Amino acid sequence: MSKPLILVSNDDGILAPGIRALIEIVREIGEVVVVAPNKPQSGMGHAITLNSSLRCDEIQIDKGPQKEYECSGTPADCIKLGLSVILKRKPDLCISGINHGANSSINVIYSGTMSAALEGAIGGVPSIGFSLLDYSHDADFSTSKIVVKNIVNKILKEGLATGRCLNVNIPKLPFSEINGYKICRQADASWKEDFDVRKDPTGKTYYWLKGIFQNHDYGKDTDEWALANGYVSIVPVQYDITSYDFISELKSWNL
Amino acid sequence: MSKPLILVSNDDGILAPGIRALIEIVREIGEVVVVAPNKPQSGMGHAITLNSSLRCDEIQIDKGPQKEYECSGTPADCIKLGLSVILKRKPDLCISGINHGANSSINVIYSGTMSAALEGAIGGVPSIGFSLLDYSHDADFSTSKIVVKNIVNKILKEGLATGRCLNVNIPKLPFSEINGYKICRQADASWKEDFDVRKDPTGKTYYWLKGIFQNHDYGKDTDEWALANGYVSIVPVQYDITSYDFISELKSWNL
Numbered sequence: 001m002s003k004p005l006i007l008v009s010n011d012d013g014i015l016a017p018g019i020r021a022l023i024e025i026v027r028e029i030g031e032v033v034v035v036a037p038n039k040p041q042s043g044m045g046h047a048i049t050l051n052s053s054l055r056c057d058e059i060q061i062d063k064g065p066q067k068e069y070e071c072s073g074t075p076a077d078c079i080k081l082g083l084s085v086i087l088k089r090k091p092d093l094c095i096s097g098i099n100h101g102a103n104s105s106i107n108v109i110y111s112g113t114m115s116a117a118l119e120g121a122i123g124g125v126p127s128i129g130f131s132l133l134d135y136s137h138d139a140d141f142s143t144s145k146i147v148v149k150n151i152v153n154k155i156l157k158e159g160l161a162t163g164r165c166l167n168v169n170i171p172k173l174p175f176s177e178i179n180g181y182k183i184c185r186q187a188d189a190s191w192k193e194d195f196d197v198r199k200d201p202t203g204k205t206y207y208w209l210k211g212i213f214q215n216h217d218y219g220k221d222t223d224e225w226a227l228a229n230g231y232v233s234i235v236p237v238q239y240d241i242t243s244y245d246f247i248s249e250l251k252s253w254n255l
Numbered sequence: 256m257s258k259p260l261i262l263v264s265n266d267d268g269i270l271a272p273g274i275r276a277l278i279e280i281v282r283e284i285g286e287v288v289v290v291a292p293n294k295p296q297s298g299m300g301h302a303i304t305l306n307s308s309l310r311c312d313e314i315q316i317d318k319g320p321q322k323e324y325e326c327s328g329t330p331a332d333c334i335k336l337g338l339s340v341i342l343k344r345k346p347d348l349c350i351s352g353i354n355h356g357a358n359s360s361i362n363v364i365y366s367g368t369m370s371a372a373l374e375g376a377i378g379g380v381p382s383i384g385f386s387l388l389d390y391s392h393d394a395d396f397s398t399s400k401i402v403v404k405n406i407v408n409k410i411l412k413e414g415l416a417t418g419r420c421l422n423v424n425i426p427k428l429p430f431s432e433i434n435g436y437k438i439c440r441q442a443d444a445s446w447k448e449d450f451d452v453r454k455d456p457t458g459k460t461y462y463w464l465k466g467i468f469q470n471h472d473y474g475k476d477t478d479e480w481a482l483a484n485g486y487v488s489i490v491p492v493q494y495d496i497t498s499y500d501f502i503s504e505l506k507s508w509n510l
Contacts (some may be wrong), residue, residue: 040306042305042306043302043303043304043305043306044300044302045299045300045301045302045303045331045370046300046301046302046364046365047298047299047300047301047302047329047365048298048300048365048464049298049464050297050298050464051295051297051298053453053461053462053463054450054461054462054463054464055459055460055461055462056460056462057459057460074302076300076365077464080448080450080464081450081462083448084448084449084450085450085452085462106377106494108496109301109373109377109494109496110301110302110303110331115300118364122361122364122445123448150510151510154508154510158508161498161501161504163443164498164501166505180510181510183502183505183506183510185495185497185499185502186495186496186497188418188495190377193335193338193339193378194339195309195335195336195339195340197340198308204310204312205310205311205312206308206309206310207308207309207310207311207336207340208308208309209303209304209305209309209332209335234505234510235497236497236498236501236502236505237496237497237498238496238497238498238501239361239364239496240440240441240443241363241364241441241492241493241494241496242440242441242490242491242492242493243416243419243491243492243493244440246416246419246491246493247438247440247491249416250421250438250489250491251438253409253413255405255406255409255435255436255438255489
């Protein structure tokens, strides 16, 4: 049996420790092709490059057997290029990460990591985004490696319904302290926005985004609950964002 | 009764004819504050600016009573800045557009116009994104103006459930040929990606994204069906992208 073909991307850039850890694990499982941004692309959401051209050049970063390409575009661009230009056949799996920092609850909307996974799902490929709850550059990915291996092997065996992907978040804990895996919904949490208002050297105003994370969703079936209680959270995600339960009310408006 | 406060943004930039048409209509309805990108931001999805600072400067474009700010960031940045810095109180409505080109079906995921509306919904404000099925700079917005006025007045009267926004697409037709409004779901259509592969003057390869739109969703309850049949499509949209119908299957995996 031939090895599964795995397309890898992320949003922290091709040199980030998180994607290097991910590559190390999955190259033991399959044939790996990496198409990842050549610079950090955090918070890029589902941006794609429409008004300029893209570079996508082969690069060798370590001595592993994987092929790697660094791309000038967004995470979603990387997956589009991977699926339609770089790979000669449809991959068996598309994975993104391991992100340095959480992509739980509302963060899934802003996340470049998850947009790469969602783009894989749009392309009809079983896809997963992995994130570790540790923003630091020298985060410890040893727990993440075990989690990735378990989930990747499971998906390669079970498949994933078309148009779905998984949003996997991993607590910052040694594996021995992880309580297990929880299948969850996205918590209804949000950021209370705030901006630092500053003056540049010429006296003109500029702004820096900052914010406080607020979770008002006390459900025990959410990703935030799972993570706060030592579980790996797994949220199935889809690109159909229709609010179905609001359709009948809207129809009653008789516009 | 004081006038409703309306925050306006878009993704084609503050000088685009679409947003100018939108401002013309809504300033007859309420007190209008515009916070819009200072350059085109099409395809920016739900990108936000995390790694650099933002400019947001007042600007006067026409002789209207509205206040306007041009922002260096993405559409989602504009709404965040509008809600937390520029406006002194929570607006009654947040509207984005009128986009030059469709944001129906899968395009909602990539759309900067819709990310502005969704960001409004995340901020707890009733929000709408408007798009006209005409990409040209000199598109005729006369039908759109009537549609915008109808829907804005309706929402100001009825309100919108928290966390929801509307994705409104308008056919390129005279108003007399519009068959009405259809409340729909997002069609399961997609782009068959393709890239132009080109050589720069030094012989190095670069890529341009192109693609063919493919709709394999034959449902008559979709936005694509509505638009193809002369209706204005209205899809209620939410930021919870959990795939609820997949949760039980995932649980059966016993990870």
